[in-house]
Amino acid sequence: MASNYTPPVQLLIDELGRLPGIGPKSAQRIAFHLLKIPADDVNRLAEAIIDAKARVRFCERCFNVADSTLCPICNDDGRDASVVCVVEESRDIVALEKTGEFRGRYHVLLGAMSPLEGIGPEQLKIRELVARIEPEGIEEIILCTNPNTEGEVTAMYLARLLKPIGLTVTRIASGLPVGGDLEYADELTLGRALEGRRNVAD
Numbered sequence: 001m002a003s004n005y006t007p008p009v010q011l012l013i014d015e016l017g018r019l020p021g022i023g024p025k026s027a028q029r030i031a032f033h034l035l036k037i038p039a040d041d042v043n044r045l046a047e048a049i050i051d052a053k054a055r056v057r058f059c060e061r062c063f064n065v066a067d068s069t070l071c072p073i074c075n076d077d078g079r080d081a082s083v084v085c086v087v088e089e090s091r092d093i094v095a096l097e098k099t100g101e102f103r104g105r106y107h108v109l110l111g112a113m114s115p116l117e118g119i120g121p122e123q124l125k126i127r128e129l130v131a132r133i134e135p136e137g138i139e140e141i142i143l144c145t146n147p148n149t150e151g152e153v154t155a156m157y158l159a160r161l162l163k164p165i166g167l168t169v170t171r172i173a174s175g176l177p178v179g180g181d182l183e184y185a186d187e188l189t190l191g192r193a194l195e196g197r198r199n200v201a202d
Contacts, residue, residue: 009031009035012031012034012035013027013028013031014027016030016031055067058108058110059071059074059108061074061105061132062074062105062106062107062108063090063107063108063109063110063125063128064090064093064106064108065090073093073097073105073106074105078103079103079104079105080103080104080105081104081105081136081137081138082104082136082137082138082139082140083104083105083138083139083140083141083142084104084105084106084107084129084132084136084138084140084141084142085102085104085105085106085107085141085142085144086106086107086109086129086141086142086143086144086145086158087106087107087108087109087144087145088108088109088110088111088112088145088146088151088154089108089110089111089183090108091183092108092144092146092183093106093108094183095183095187095190096144096190096194098187098190099187099190099191099194100187100191101190101191101194102142102194104140104142105136107125107128107129107132108125109124109125109126109129109145109154110124110125111123111124112124112145112146112150112151112153112154113150113153113154113157114150114153121157124154126157126158126161129141129158130161130162130165133165133167138167139167139168140167140168140169140170141158141162141167141168141169141170142170142171142172142194142197143155143158143159143169143170143171143172144172144194145158155171159171168199169199170197170199171197172194172197
């Protein structure tokens with residue numbers, strides 16, 4: 001079907017539409033907003049994207065986003081290295097940090113297991129998590145994957161993998177709605193979920 005827009009506008013809409021959570025209507029709205037605002041504003045946005053892509057990397061220890069070898073949390077000697085909270089994405093760390101309840105460290109899987117999308121354990125940072133256990137003296141791993149199908153499958157896989165090693169493996173309490181995402185939960189709910197974490201059954 002032929003586009004009603006000139007090629008540069010259609011290309012902009014198409015590229016915006018590839019972003020997660022941006023449907024065709026939102027892509028059109030953002031595209032026309034960018035076309036209306038001053039060139040300086042657009043240049044600032046473009047430069048921020050290019051700069052972030054060039055400078056931001058993954059922490060070598062936990063795979064959180066960082067602008068140096070280690071992220072600020074891994075660089076903080078005041079954190080409890082014996083407890084590690086496993087999350088799917090870096091944005092989940094931001095949500096958990098807002099609760100003020102957790103003083104351990106994190107490990108970002110960079111996704112969740114999803115057989116339908118061809119994402120198995122090999123595509124996630126699970127090997128790297130296991131490699132951290134002995135050198136860092138980790139005693140407890142809190143599974144903070146999202147309370148949806150992919151998150152639950154990932155948590156069950158990790159529990160079966162980690163419990164035989166002799167670790168305490170806990171799962172955040174179900175104060176979170178099933179099918180929800182951590183990043184959208186309020187601080188109080190997340191804080192209570194962390195406090196009420198339970199041992200993962202075999």
